[in-house]
Amino acid sequence: MNLLNTSFERVSYSVQIKTSLLFECALGIAMITYPKLHDRLEMTRVELDELKTGLSSELKAELDYCQEHNTWKMLLQLLHFKDFSSPLEFYQFLRSLSESELKYYALPFVDIMQENNRLAASKGDKKAENDLVLSCKGHAFFPQMIHFVCSSRQSELLNHLQAILDGWYNEVILPKREWTGGVLERDAREKQRISQLESPHKTVLKAAGIDYKPEQGIADVILIPHVAYRPWTIQADLPAAKVFYYPVSDSSLMKSKDPFEPSGQLVQKLKAIGDEKRLRILKLLVKKELTLKEVTALVGMGKTTVHHHLTLLKAAGLVHVKGSVYKAAGDSMKGIEKEIFTFLHKET
Structure with missing residues (x-):
């Protein structure tokens, strides 16, 4: 068959870098309500238990409700409506929405082909709701979340979203607001500098560790740094945009200019390669790109x-x-010897 292709194939995308304590709130709530990952966070079990113990009974009740219905995802979707400067501004926005508007913004974005169903489902159309559920049948929680949003009362949803964000913000964020805000701002500035020197593809790669190539329908990639969910990158979809909530770098966590303190990036690399199992995995990936299943079979360890x-x-x-x-990052180990030499011989 002869084909003359006149379609537009996207070869790039723009990168936006955003930072907000409200996103940090929503991601902290997501983290605490996903116990399956609690053994694979940078936060230790002791730190996690101390955090949970210190929460009020009212917030714990809201977190239980969130864990059952995945309302953290609704918070993230709603927070993307605009750049909110404070929790109060966000609450005022929520209260300004009609019931159908609230449900539309709370329902997950599946893909552009399902936007009519998403809109109709938010207005009470049962067929559209079921079609939306069927379109994401294999997803871990979207089907249940869609049914929950569509069947919820507006007041119940509003009160919960405000209570859980307010509780987490006041009990977890505020006591460390200056430190957390400083870390997020430092990391955002670092990624802005990278974006001015590198292509959008390399910026995403360096920030989130994701080899994200341009795809049809995606004009923007939004990068949002977080502390709460380190070392995980969380990926999400919005209309015409891909979102990566990525872990801040170690260097952003460190404010000290102590000449005897190595950079966070150098320490992180050395820790990563200072384990024989990880070195073995890295060598396998230098030789060949592999899936998790293939790596697991080759090294003879458990998938987790x-x-x-x-x-x-x-x-x-x-x-x-x-x-x-x-796959192994092609240039990741280049210059590490020079980094170590420079640090050891840096003037004090």
């Missing part, structure tokens, strides 16, 4: 353990992932 090692290698910038395929 291998995934943990890959996450640490990815956080150090030594491994990239595209879809389900992992």
Whole structure:
């Protein structure tokens, strides 16, 4: 068959870098209500238990409700409506919405082909609701979340979203607001500098560790740094945009100019390669791109353990992932000897 292709194929995308304590709130809520990952966070079990113990009974009740219905995802969707300057501004926005508007923004974006169903479902159309559910049948929680949003009373949804964000903001964010805000701002500035020097593709790669290539319908990639969910990158979809909530770099966590204190990036690399199992995995990936299943079979370890090692290698910038395929970062180890030499011989 002869084909004359006159379609537009996207070869790039623009990168936006945003930072907000409200996104940090929503991601902290997401983290605390997903216990399956609690053993694979940078936060230790002791730190996690101390955090949970210190929460009020009212916030714990809202978190239980969130865990059952995945309302953290609704918060994230709603927070993308505009750049909110404070929790109060966000609450005022929520209260200004009609019932159908609130449900529309709370329903997950599946893909552009389902936007009519998303809109109709938010207005009470049962067929549209069921069609939307069927379109994401294989998703871990979208079907249940869609039914929950569509069947919820506006007042119940509003009160919960405000209560859980307000509780987490006041009890977890405010006590460390200056430190957390400083870390997020430093990291956003760091990524802005990278974006001015590198292509959008390399900016996403360096920030999120994701080898994200341009795809049809995606004009923008939004990068949002977080502390709460380190070392995980969370991916989400919006109309015409891809979102990566990525872990701040170690260097952003460190404010000290102490000449005897190595850079966070150097320490993270050395920790990542200072383990024989991770070195073995890295060598395998230098030789060939592999899926998690393939790496697991080759190293003879459990899937959860291998995934943990890959996450640490990815956080150090030594491994990239595209879809389900992992590969070694081509230039990740170049210059590490020079980095070590420079640090050791830096004037004090």
